[in-house]
Amino acid sequence: MDFSVKKEPVFVTEVIYDGQAEQGVEFDYVLPDYYPDIFKILRCTLRPGIVSYNISGDKLICDGVICITVLYLSEGGGMECIEHRYSYSKTVDLPKPADNGTVTIEPKVDYATCRAVSGRRIDVRGAVSFKIKVSAVTPFEIITDIDGCNIQTKKNKVCCTKKLTAGKQFVVREDIGVSGIDGTVKAVVTCDATAVVNDCKIIADKVVLKGEAKLKALYLVQNDNGISLQTMEAEVPLSQIVDMQGVDEKHTCYALFRVLSCSLSVKSADNDTSGVFGCELTIGSQITATIEENIYPVADMYSTAYETTFTTAALKTEADHRFISQTLNIKQLIPCENGIPDSVIDVSCDVSDIICRPGDNGELAINGKLLCFISAVKENEPVFSEKAIPFEASASVGAVTADCVIQPVLNISSLSYSITDDGIELRCSVLMQGCMYLCNTEQVIKQVEVNENAEKPKCDDYSLKLYFADENEDIWNIAKRYNTSAAAIEAENEVTDGKVSGLLLIPIV
Secondary structure: OOOEEEEEEEEEEEEEEEEEEEEEEEEEEEOOOOOOOEEEEEEEEEEEEEEEEEEEOOEEEEEEEEEEEEEEEEOOOOEEEEEEEEEEEEEEEOOOOOOOOEEEEEEEEEEEEEEEEEOOEEEEEEEEEEEEEEEEEEEEEEEEEEEOOOEEEEEOOEEEEEEEEEEEEEEEEEEEEEEOOOOEEEEEEEEEEEEEEEEEEEOOOEEEEEEEEEEEEEEEEEEOOEEEEEEEEEEEEEEEEEEOOOOOOOOEEEEEEEEEEEEEEEEEEEEOOEEEEEEEEEEEEEEEEEEEEEEOOEEEEEEOOEEEEEEEEEEEEEEEEEEEEEEEEEEEEEOOOOOOOOEEEEEEEEEEEEEEEEOHHHOEEEEEEEEEEEEEEEOOEEEEEEEEEEEEEEEOOOOOOOOEEEEEEEEEEEEEEEEEOOEEEEEEEEEEEEEEEEEEEEEEEEEEEEEEEEEOOOOOOOOEEEEEEEEEEEHHHHHHHOOOOHHHHHHHHOOOOOEEEEEEEEEOO
16 A cells, blocks of 8 residues: 655755854064154054855855054154055865855954064064854755555644845945044044944845944044044945845845945045045845744654654754844943053944843843953053953843844944043943844654555454543544544544543544
């Protein structure tokens, strides 16, 4: 007797790669003739950026640049800035091909050192690490029905998220005019940017994204009083159309922007109170569109006529996808071990080492570090310091349980500071955006074998048995034990919820 198996694909998210890559930096630089001699190194920074990345078969290829900036004090007492762009290319071997995979790359500076070998030469050493995650939406075949050979099946209702993903890298170039500059801009010392999506619309297999990038920079200015540091902030509008096959108005769609690289250069200075900067941003967009649906995979089976065997596999599903967007207000004190500065030129922050977990009362507890970069003046000399300040925060994003997976992106949206007797008091607003979902694992049947040469023995002496069931005993287990049909037991005893207690009539089929 033949039997047929009905299968359907379920698209699940599979993490192809989750690891790290490292890039060393070695930079030996001799000053050009137009630079004055080095008296003292003030600050050395590495700014890693990603120019492009792509997946080719089982390899992830990432090209980028590390901007090396060295700020030093010359023999004459003025500040000078050296900048060098250190290009790199990394190839990461993936366990298997993932041509349509979603890639997330988060660079982090591990360390940076700089020493003056002589008055005309510097030696920079450092390392940058990249946290890389590659995931893909892949088909997972489930058995939804088996017909023939008197086969009985038990199906479980599983709520899962049908998900579409897409991404695109794009470059934005814009000239930024800045007024209020007290002197002539000599060089950009540091610059960084964050980007957010303000609007996400679905239009016929496409997603239209609009947002903005917030840019902040520290630069050198020369005037009649000498050379000093000044800061600027600007906003750059972002818009992009991303192809996403199959997306429509039924989907719930959310998107994130990531600044992969940020470059700022001095273009012109028409007078002593204004200047124009050339800004170039490489932005990566990640879009997720979801629909919640129910599936009914076969979780158990047997035949009342033949001996059967089957193999199972773990089906990992996502459900209850939610987009979270919360502002965290953080207040921290930055201690100054070398004394309180006379004034602060600039404080910039970044967020790292984020850990999210269920907190009290179903809230989301967030732990992390604020990487603070302080530019100040003490006794008429510029001083620079870096601090890693741990912080704790909480957010109400709905019920958070141990089964929840949170994938947040945190960016500093606003920052202010003041000098106190104990240090520098920092007040910052952190925008947390990302997705949260429930992760479930179900054991489902992947393959069935029926041995038609091994018929099960039947007893024709009776057609009905009496059975005393435990409280809320599962009818399926009873039917399987007595080699009968669960549907027949339910019909005979007028049961509809699959659970029974007490005396039970078991028909033999």
